[in-house]
Amino acid sequence: MAATYDVGTKAWQPDATEGWVASEVEQKNIDGDKVTLVFQLANGETKSIETTLAAIADGKDPKLPPLMNPTMLEASDDLTNLSHLNEPAVLQAIKLRYAQKEIYTYSGIVLIATNPFARVDSLYVPGMVQIYAGKQRQTQAPHLFAIAEEAFADMLRDGRNQTIVVSGESGAGKTVSAKYIMRYFAT
Incomplete structure (x- = not known):
């Protein structure tokens, strides 16, 4: 249209x-x-x-x-929900979520993480693991644990290895993210 x-x-x-x-x-x-x-x-x-x-x-x-995008979609937790998917709309959605202290945003099956430049330990406490354990990704807020749970569930269901790619610039938090994912699997 x-x-x-x-x-x-x-x-x-x-x-x-x-x-x-x-x-x-x-x-x-x-x-x-x-x-x-x-x-x-x-x-x-x-x-x-x-x-x-x-x-x-x-x-x-x-x-x-x-x-x-309409105001109600501007801070969508999944960029694929945006009615107008363009560079400024994507940047605006991530900016608005970041301002709400929501550092994770989906883009379909991809999880975008913005570096909070602050400690956000509350996002990774054992209770948070339980929130995501056994749940489908789309039923929970975007999070590393949702991605980890989906990979784990797919591995059990399909009997096949799964891969989670963590990429980003130097100092962006890749190692920390990988540690949280491994901690999720170990819990």
Whole structure:
């Protein structure tokens, strides 16, 4: 379904300082096939984009900004639930979850972990292991233990080895995450 960019449509605009800034279509002026979209940005600026009805209909004009998700989806615990899956929407979801001290977010079967730069021992206490033990991944909040439980259950069910890949930049917490996963298996 192509976006119409009607008045009131919310979209992300590139920003040199913030990366992306929220905006809303304030005016949509149509002259034949030519369309001028006027956006009001959250930082107080306005931005005009010249395009065509055909470009809006096919959604492939690179000048058109990525659309924002409805507020109720913005902090989704699984990025595959986002109605508009684009770079700023993904970054916004992870940012909002991080602000809520939710360091884990799913992207389908992948678990994204953001480094909290603080101790979060309460996420890994023995009681937390029990919350995830024997439960299906989709019934619990995103967590390393949910991934570990799913791998363990699949191994038992299928009788096949399982692999959990932990990747990230140097200092991102890979070793600590791997230790928590091994502790889960040992419990």
